[in-house]
Amino acid sequence: MDPQDDTIFALSSGGGGGARQYQATALAVIRISGPQALSTLQSMLLRPNKRTIVPRQATLCKLYTPITNNNQNTPRVVLDQALVLYFPQPHSFTGDDVVELHCHGSRAVVTDLLDTLAHLPGHRMAEPGEFTQRAFAKGKLDLLQVEALADLLTADTSRQRQQALTQLDGTLSDCYTSWRHMLIGGLAHAEAVIDFGDDEALIEDDTQAEQEEGDMLLMTEDVQQWNIWGNVRVQMAELRRAMEYQLQDSRRGELVREGLRICIVGPPNAGKSSLFNVLAQKDAAIVSNIAGTTRDVLELSLNLAGIKCVLSDTAGVRTFTSDQIEQEGIARAKKVAQQADVVVAMVEQGNAVAGMEILETVLKDSADEALLEGDEHDSSSVTTTHKLASENVLLVLNKMDLVKDTNDNTDPSSTNQDIRTFGISCHTNEGIDAFLEALTQTVTNRINGDTATAPNNSNSDNEGSLITRARHRQHVQAAVEALRRFDHLSQQGTMVVDMAAEELRLAASELGRVTGAVDVEDILDKLFKDFCIGK
Numbered sequence: 001m002d003p004q005d006d007t008i009f010a011l012s013s014g015g016g017g018g019a020r021q022y023q024a025t026a027l028a029v030i031r032i033s034g035p036q037a038l039s040t041l042q043s044m045l046l047r048p049n050k051r052t053i054v055p056r057q058a059t060l061c062k063l064y065t066p067i068t069n070n071n072q073n074t075p076r077v078v079l080d081q082a083l084v085l086y087f088p089q090p091h092s093f094t095g096d097d098v099v100e101l102h103c104h105g106s107r108a109v110v111t112d113l114l115d116t117l118a119h120l121p122g123h124r125m126a127e128p129g130e131f132t133q134r135a136f137a138k139g140k141l142d143l144l145q146v147e148a149l150a151d152l153l154t155a156d157t158s159r160q161r162q163q164a165l166t167q168l169d170g171t172l173s174d175c176y177t178s179w180r181h182m183l184i185g186g187l188a189h190a191e192a193v194i195d196f197g198d199d200e201a202l203i204e205d206d207t208q209a210e211q212e213e214g215d216m217l218l219m220t221e222d223v224q225q226w227n228i229w230g231n232v233r234v235q236m237a238e239l240r241r242a243m244e245y246q247l248q249d250s251r252r253g254e255l256v257r258e259g260l261r262i263c264i265v266g267p268p269n270a271g272k273s274s275l276f277n278v279l280a281q282k283d284a285a286i287v288s289n290i291a292g293t294t295r296d297v298l299e300l301s302l303n304l305a306g307i308k309c310v311l312s313d314t315a316g317v318r319t320f321t322s323d324q325i326e327q328e329g330i331a332r333a334k335k336v337a338q339q340a341d342v343v344v345a346m347v348e349q350g351n352a353v354a355g356m357e358i359l360e361t362v363l364k365d366s367a368d369e370a371l372l373e374g375d376e377h378d379s380s381s382v383t384t385t386h387k388l389a390s391e392n393v394l395l396v397l398n399k400m401d402l403v404k405d406t407n408d409n410t411d412p413s414s415t416n417q418d419i420r421t422f423g424i425s426c427h428t429n430e431g432i433d434a435f436l437e438a439l440t441q442t443v444t445n446r447i448n449g450d451t452a453t454a455p456n457n458s459n460s461d462n463e464g465s466l467i468t469r470a471r472h473r474q475h476v477q478a479a480v481e482a483l484r485r486f487d488h489l490s491q492q493g494t495m496v497v498d499m500a501a502e503e504l505r506l507a508a509s510e511l512g513r514v515t516g517a518v519d520v521e522d523i524l525d526k527l528f529k530d531f532c533i534g535k
C-alpha cells in the first residue's frame with residue numbers, strides 16, 4: 001500500500017516528546033488524516049449509527065475503544081470525553097478527510113488514544129511535517145507557504161509572526177506567480193515570432209522597418225509580429241526592474257526571520273560582558289577585572305520592539321597578546337563584528353580615541369578580509385560583509401560612575417564625527433535606557449529600511465513581498481540575470497530570438513522553483529524534517 005493512502009495521526013498540540021517525556025496539559029489535540037479518519041472516529045463512538053458527525057461542527061462525545069473485526073465480543077472501555085471535529089476532504093488542512101480529537105491533556109488519555117489508533121489497520125503515526133507534506137502534495141499550500149508555516153511555528157517575536165502570516169496568506173506566492181505568468185506570456189510571444197521567422201524574413205528593428213517601408217512590400221503580419229516582439233521586450237525590461245527592486249531590500253525579510261545580529265566589541269575590560277548581562281537581565285557572561293576574561297563568543301536572543309535580535313559578547317580586542325587562546329578569541333570577535341548588522345563599540349570613558357582606533361582596525365580588517373574571501377562567500381554572506389554604515393554603529397563610553405567631576409564629563413558627542421555616542425554605567429545603570437532606546441531605533445530602522453518608491457508592477461511596496469530566505473534571493477537573482485541576457489539577445493534581431501526565448505524559459509523556471517511549481521524535492525525533504533510531529 002502507498003504510504004500516501006495510510007491514515008496518519010499525531011498529537012498536534014504541545015506537551016510532546018514521546019510518551020515518556022510527555023508533559024500533561026489541560027487539553028490536547030490529536031489529529032487524524034486520511035481515508036479512514038471518519039470511519040475510525042465513528043468506530044470509537046458508543047452507537048456509531050445513532051450519531052451524525054456534522055462537518056466542521058464541534059461535537060462532545062465519549063470515545064471508546066473502537067470496534068474492530070477482532071474485538072467484537074470484548075467489552076469496550078471509555079478512553080475520554082472529547083470534543084470532536086470532522087473536516088471532509090478536500091476542505092481540510094491536508095486536503096484529505098481530517099478528524100481532530102480535542103481531548104483531555106493527561107498522559108493517560110493522550111497515550112491511550114495514540115496507542116489505540118496505532119493498533120488500527122491502515123493507521124500509523126505521522127512523520128514530522130507529514131500533515132503539511134500532504135497539504136503540499138494536494139496543492140493546498142505552495143512551497144513558500146510551507147516555509148511560512150515553518151517560520152510561523154518557530155516565530156519568537158511579533159515581527160516574525162507578522163511576516164510569516166503574510167507569507168502564509170500567499171502574498172509572496174502571488175507576486176512570484178504573476179511574474180512567472182508574465183514570463184510565460186513573453187515566451188509564448190517569442191515562440192510565435194520564432195514560428196513566423198521560420199518562413200518569413202522579419203525586419204530587424206523599428207527604424208530599419210521605417211527605412212525599408214518604401215522599398216519593400218511588407219506583410220502586415222510581419223510588422224504585427226515584430227511590434228509584439230518590441231512590446232515583449234519592454235514588458236520584460238519592466239519586469240526585470242521590479243525584480244531588481246525586490247532584491248534591493250537590504251535583506252530586511254531575511255533579517256526578521258533569522259534575527260538581526262548585534263555585536264559588542266571593544267578593548268579588554270571595557271565592560272562588554274557587563275553590558276551583555278545588563279541587556280540579558282541575568283548573569284549570562286563571566287565578568288572580572290582580569291583583562292581577557294571573555295574568549296568564546298556568547299550569544300543571546302533579544303526581542304527589541306518585536307524584532308528578533310541575536311546579541312553577541314566577544315573577547316576584548318587588543319593588538320598584542322602572547323596568549324594563544326586569547327588570540328583565537330580576538331580572531332572570533334573580529335569575525336563576529338564583521339558579520340554583524342549592528343555594532344556596539346564599547347570603551348571606558350575617557351578612552352574614546354583609543355576605542356575608536358580599535359573599532360577602526362576591527363572593521364577595517366573585516367572589510368579587507370571580506371575582499372580577500374569575497375569569492376568563497378555564498379550570496380547570502382556577501383551582503384553581510386559590507387563595511388558597516390555609521391548609522392549601524394553605536395559607540396558606548398562605559399564606567400561613567402567613575403567620572404568624579406560631573407562638569408568635566410567627557411562630552412560624548414565630541415568624540416567622533418558621525419558615530420552616535422552614549423555615556424553609560426553598567427554599575428549604576430545610568431544612561432542604559434537612552435542607549436537601549438537608540439539601539440532599538442537602530443534595529444527598527446534597519447528592518448523598516450528606506451521607503452524608496454517601487455517600480456509600477458513590483459508589488460514590492462508592502463511587507464508581503466519581502467524576500468525571507470536566501471533560497472528565494474538566489475532564484476530571483478538568477479531570473480534577473482537571465483532577463484539581462486534576454487535583453488541583450490533580443491536587441492540582436494531575428495537570428496537569436498530562440499536563444500532569447502530560452503532565457504525567458506530559464507527565468508520562468510527559476511521563479512517556479514521559489515514557489516515549488518518546478519522540481520523542489522530536495523528542499524522539501526529538508527524542510528519537512530524541521531517540522532515538529534503533528535504538523
Ligand SMILES: Nc1nc2c(ncn2[C@@H]2O[C@H](COP(=O)(O)OP(=O)(O)OP(=O)(O)O)[C@@H](O)[C@H]2O)c(=O)[nH]1
Nearest residue numbers: 268269270271272273274288292293294316426427
Ligand atoms: N566602575 C565600573 N566598573 C565597571 C562597569 N562596568 C564594568 N565594570 C568593571 O570592569 C571590569 C571588566 O568588566 P567586564 O564586563 O568583564 O569587561 P569585558 O569588556 O567583558 O572584559 P574582557 O572580557 O576581558 O574583554 C569588571 O571588574 C567590572 O566589574 C561600570 O559601569 N563601572
Ligand SMILES: [K+]
Nearest residue numbers: 269288290293
Ligand atoms: K574582564
Ligand SMILES: [Mg+2]
Nearest residue numbers: 272273293294
Ligand atoms: Mg568579557
